[in-house]
């Protein structure tokens with residue numbers, strides 16, 4: 001496994017990381033539905049650690065908190081081998097303060113995440129989204145306090161537009177508060193929106209990008225050719241199946257390159273994305289262990305400049 005610094009921080013993260021969004025039962029009261037049983041999830045997490053993956057991404061609301069409990073069980077006795085990243089923001093209850101980036105919600109939710117994860121510190125605590133109702137200084141002071149208390153080691157954000165991230169860095173700077181070291185955007189060959197503003201900001205400011213949906217929901221595995229496979233995400237989410245059709249020409253180019261290199265389309269698409277500027281790690285969402293085993297084959301080699309360009313042209317920004 002290859003490791004790089006998370007932005008300009010000293011923390012070394014694996015180029016491929018593991019996401020817990022899929023882990024847990026399908027009908028939680030809050031948060032997204034899961035797909036993988038707790039037993040299979042733990043097997044996948046252990047296999048990921050054995051493959052050298054050290055960064056594992058979670059959120060307080062994934063499968064209503066079950067995903068954090070599963071990760072907590074899986075890392076018992078292995079805590080030091082793992083960089084635990086989790087998030088706070090999304091709705092976790094019916095009350096007016098059961099969501100967002102207020103000091104009240106952050107302070108309450110960090111305790112819930114620590115309990116579910118069975119640990120006394122979170123390596124990377126991320127603001128899951130922008131809270132337009134809370135001043136950035138209030139949230140950043142709360143995060144800074146958590147770092148001083150030893151409950152959190154680094155902070156990051158997710159789904160922040162470039163200007164909000166730039167403002168956050170400025171607020172931290174002028175108030176001498178801890179700064180975000182990373183941002184977690186949606187970025188893949190099928191979604192290159194970050195290239196306009198967020199990515200150049202990250203390059204300039206030394207912010208590490210940790211990518212979600214790096215395979216466009218699975219489209220870049222090439223499995224949607226002609227039909228929607230049973231049990232796939234596209235079978236549950238019509239938008240994924242529709243997107244697969246829209247990107248069919250690009251996927252054909254991806255398959256050609258994969259064949260030339262004796263790699264799979266998934267591996268080639270992931271190699272393209274991890275070699276883009278400012279990218280530290282791409283988070284794998286997997287529904288089966290074999291997918292993870294295939295996807296780690298994206299690391300420890302590099303596409304030529306020519307292939308990088310062919311792919312960039314085949315999936316226009």
Ligand SMILES: NC(=O)c1ccc[n+]([C@@H]2O[C@H](COP(=O)([O-])OP(=O)(O)OC[C@H]3O[C@@H](n4cnc5c(N)ncnc54)[C@H](OP(=O)(O)O)[C@@H]3O)[C@@H](O)[C@H]2O)c1
Pocket residue numbers: 018019020021022057058128158159184211212213214215216217218219221223231232233234266283284285286287288290291292294295
């Ligand atoms: N910050 C945020 O707002 C946010 C949002 C979304 C996700 N995330 C994080 O990012 C992680 C990954 O996101 P994502 O699940 O959308 O990523 P993705 O890589 O775009 O899609 C993953 C899906 O693609 C399919 N797949 C993966 N590898 C495959 C392979 N080798 N062959 C065939 N199919 C394959 C699987 O779906 P099927 O088998 O079901 O087809 C898998 O669940 C999440 O777990 C979560 O930690 C964060």
